[in-house]
Amino acid sequence: MAFPIDHTFVDLTKLNLPNKPHLGHVTNMSPFRPNLLPIFPRALRTSTRLLSSLGSNRVVDPNGSVLIETTTSPSPSPDVTGGVQDVYGEDAATEDMPITPWSLSVASGYTLLRDPHHNKGLAFSQRERDAHYLRGLLPPTVISQDLQVKKMMHTLRHYQVPLQRYMAMMDLQETNERLFYKLLIDHVEELLPVVYTPTVGEACQKYGSIFLRPQGLFISLKEKGKILEVLRNWPEKNIQVIVVTDGERILGLGDLGCQGMGIPVGKLSLYTALGGVRPSACLPVTIDVGTNNEKLLNDEFYIGLRQRRATGEEYSELMHEFMTAVKQNYGEKVVIQFEDFANHNAFDLLAKYGTTHLVFNDDIQGTASVVLAGLLGALRFVGGSLANHRFLFLGAGEAGTGIAELIALEISKKSQIPLEEARKNIWLVDSKGLIVSSRKESIQHFKKPWAHDHKPIKDLVDAVKAIKPTVLIGTSGVGQTFTQDVVETMAELNEKPIILSLSNPTSQSECTAEQAYKWSKGRAIFASGSPFAPVEYEGKTYVPGQANNAYIFPGFGLGLIMSGTIRVHDDMLLAASEALAEQLMEEHYEKGMIFPPFRNIRKISARIAARVAAKAYELGLATRLPQPKELEKCAESSMYSPSYHSYR
Ligand SMILES: O=C([O-])CC(=O)C(=O)O
Numbered sequence: 001m002a003f004p005i006d007h008t009f010v011d012l013t014k015l016n017l018p019n020k021p022h023l024g025h026v027t028n029m030s031p032f033r034p035n036l037l038p039i040f041p042r043a044l045r046t047s048t049r050l051l052s053s054l055g056s057n058r059v060v061d062p063n064g065s066v067l068i069e070t071t072t073s074p075s076p077s078p079d080v081t082g083g084v085q086d087v088y089g090e091d092a093a094t095e096d097m098p099i100t101p102w103s104l105s106v107a108s109g110y111t112l113l114r115d116p117h118h119n120k121g122l123a124f125s126q127r128e129r130d131a132h133y134l135r136g137l138l139p140p141t142v143i144s145q146d147l148q149v150k151k152m153m154h155t156l157r158h159y160q161v162p163l164q165r166y167m168a169m170m171d172l173q174e175t176n177e178r179l180f181y182k183l184l185i186d187h188v189e190e191l192l193p194v195v196y197t198p199t200v201g202e203a204c205q206k207y208g209s210i211f212l213r214p215q216g217l218f219i220s221l222k223e224k225g226k227i228l229e230v231l232r233n234w235p236e237k238n239i240q241v242i243v244v245t246d247g248e249r250i251l252g253l254g255d256l257g258c259q260g261m262g263i264p265v266g267k268l269s270l271y272t273a274l275g276g277v278r279p280s281a282c283l284p285v286t287i288d289v290g291t292n293n294e295k296l297l298n299d300e301f302y303i304g305l306r307q308r309r310a311t312g313e314e315y316s317e318l319m320h321e322f323m324t325a326v327k328q329n330y331g332e333k334v335v336i337q338f339e340d341f342a343n344h345n346a347f348d349l350l351a352k353y354g355t356t357h358l359v360f361n362d363d364i365q366g367t368a369s370v371v372l373a374g375l376l377g378a379l380r381f382v383g384g385s386l387a388n389h390r391f392l393f394l395g396a397g398e399a400g401t402g403i404a405e406l407i408a409l410e411i412s413k414k415s416q417i418p419l420e421e422a423r424k425n426i427w428l429v430d431s432k433g434l435i436v437s438s439r440k441e442s443i444q445h446f447k448k449p450w451a452h453d454h455k456p457i458k459d460l461v462d463a464v465k466a467i468k469p470t471v472l473i474g475t476s477g478v479g480q481t482f483t484q485d486v487v488e489t490m491a492e493l494n495e496k497p498i499i500l501s502l503s504n505p506t507s508q509s510e511c512t513a514e515q516a517y518k519w520s521k522g523r524a525i526f527a528s529g530s531p532f533a534p535v536e537y538e539g540k541t542y543v544p545g546q547a548n549n550a551y552i553f554p555g556f557g558l559g560l561i562m563s564g565t566i567r568v569h570d571d572m573l574l575a576a577s578e579a580l581a582e583q584l585m586e587e588h589y590e591k592g593m594i595f596p597p598f599r600n601i602r603k604i605s606a607r608i609a610a611r612v613a614a615k616a617y618e619l620g621l622a623t624r625l626p627q628p629k630e631l632e633k634c635a636e637s638s639m640y641s642p643s644y645h646s647y648r
């Protein structure tokens with residue numbers, strides 16, 4: 001290798017590079033000298049990586065002298081895991097693998113302390129404090145990351161109000177990213193309800209008042225015509241997953257407009273903590289087309305556009321510009337996860353972009369996959385097959401019809417009967433009552449497949465009596481709709497009624513865990529979308545499962561990324577469900593759970609990722625070739641590690 005050490009910056013525009021240099025290729029440009037690639041002698045490893053991302057293994061100046069030349073080939077190296085270049089060395093961090101702390105330039109001193117990607121707070125060693133101009137900027141003590149975790153947990157547990165915990169965690173994410181993820185990974189069961197459902201729901205409702213620093217990318221109607229530019233303002237270039245919302249149906253809380261940003265931010269924290277996708281590869285996006293929420297429009301602290309929602313062409317043009325810009329800027333292999341769109345847009349967007357982009361709707365497909373997994377898991381212990389069951393849903397929106405369709409697909413595949421036949425054991429109730437064939441003309445298109453022959457029924461309890469379901473699933477977004485009467489009727493009809501209250505957050509749950517166990521006299525197999533604490537009933541402890549798409553999307557997305565998949569296929573959802581279901585053990589089921597505990601989630605996600613990737617290869621949709629031999633190991637080894645690096 002030939003490395004000049006007397007150059008500190010190279011002007012990219014003047015170099016003889018095979019690919020035209022573009023800011024998008026280079027992650028550590030000086031903001032003041034945008035064409036200058038810093039070449040520091042101590043940072044050669046990073047510089048050579050940048051070279052390879054520019055498609056070159058040498059830098060030649062205008063006179064033809066070689067400035068940098070590497071012996072390695074320009075593209076793929078052992079640093080390529082999870083499908084893209086590990087520019088920041090985020091994978092497999094170890095204390096003994098020194099790296100250079102890059103940001104826009106080499107970060108040091110005060111800037112290093114304020115750089116969330118590299119800050120270690122009191123964990124900077126004495127040597128690092130000397131080498132990086134930190135002396136005096138920190139109190140004298142040096143502590144380990146483990147002690148920092150202990151201290152932070154101690155602080156969090158002292159907060160009585162969940163929103164205070166949420167704010168403390170968001171503050172940590174913005175000041176010390178690795179510590180944030182270490183906390184979340186090591187204490188996943190305790191902290192999931194803090195950074196995610198249910199607390200994130202309250203945070204979105206109050207987002208304007210608690211807003212300190214912006215997180216994610218805000219794309220409003222004002223950015224029309226400039227979305228590509230907006231994407232380029234984001235500091236990271238190697239994006240693998242985007243979670244996008246337009247805020248119209250945030251959990252079961254309705255239209256929260258621009259304040260829905262808490263959702264993509266929270267979902268992407270889980271992509272990293274639960275699925276091991278690098279934080280720098282995750283991009284939260286909120287599309288702001290206004291809100292119809294009067295309370296927010298009149299709230300002086302509201303952060304979004306103060307207008308009613310744009311609809312029709314104005315809406316679809318903005319979405320289309322966004323979708324096009326994403327593909328143009330990040331290519332075809334970026335996962336775009338639609339989250340918390342209202343029904344009408346959710347189904348249309350999925351259908352429209354499903355054939356041109358790598359899109360996944362978490363509320364339709366993720367929720368479906370997790371619920372199917374719970375049912376398959378339970379059946380492993382009770383015996384029988386899905387085809388022997390009768391399903392009744394309260395709620396016929398994204399989650400309801402998405403789950404119904406995936407159950408029908410699984411039945412159809414396993415029993416080799418036509419899909420239409422498989423749908424016949426599945427019934428849905430919406431706000432107007434049971435969906436029956438006489439209503440077919442007046443209902444939305446996504447409800448039509450479920451309009452079976454039956455006389456109209458208005459009330460849920462009457463529908464339960466008439467249909468006699470073995471499984472009752474709530475996806476209505478309305479709390480307390482599984483009344484005592486409904487649960488008692490389910491318990492009269494079934495020895496072990498399966499009751500799933502999926503609406504979020506806790507306030508919207510169709511019934512609580514305690515109600516389900518009490519009213520069924522301890523016989524219900526119960527799970528809910530939001531977490532409930534274990535319940536004591538007549539001397540026995542029941543542990544309700546959390547049927548939340550958080551079990552699926554992080555591993556599902558990882559599977560897509562690691563295989564370089566370009567389209568989502570329903571068979572991948574079935575593969576994910578099966579991978580999750582087989583990890584339910586008898587000991588879990590005996591306690592009443594139909595999902596394995598979240599504390600093993602990284603292992604669970606790796607298994608899901610492997611199964612999804614395998615299906616992608618089988619379907620010919622994967623582009624990362626050759627196919628890695630051991631996909632599960634490959635998934636595990638490509639996961640982000642939150643341990644601190646040592647800085648040279
Ligand atoms: O965010 C959650 O907890 C699950 C979900 O997607 C929703 O309720 O919309």
Ligand SMILES: [Mg+2]
Nearest residue numbers: 339340362363
């Ligand atoms: Mg959602």
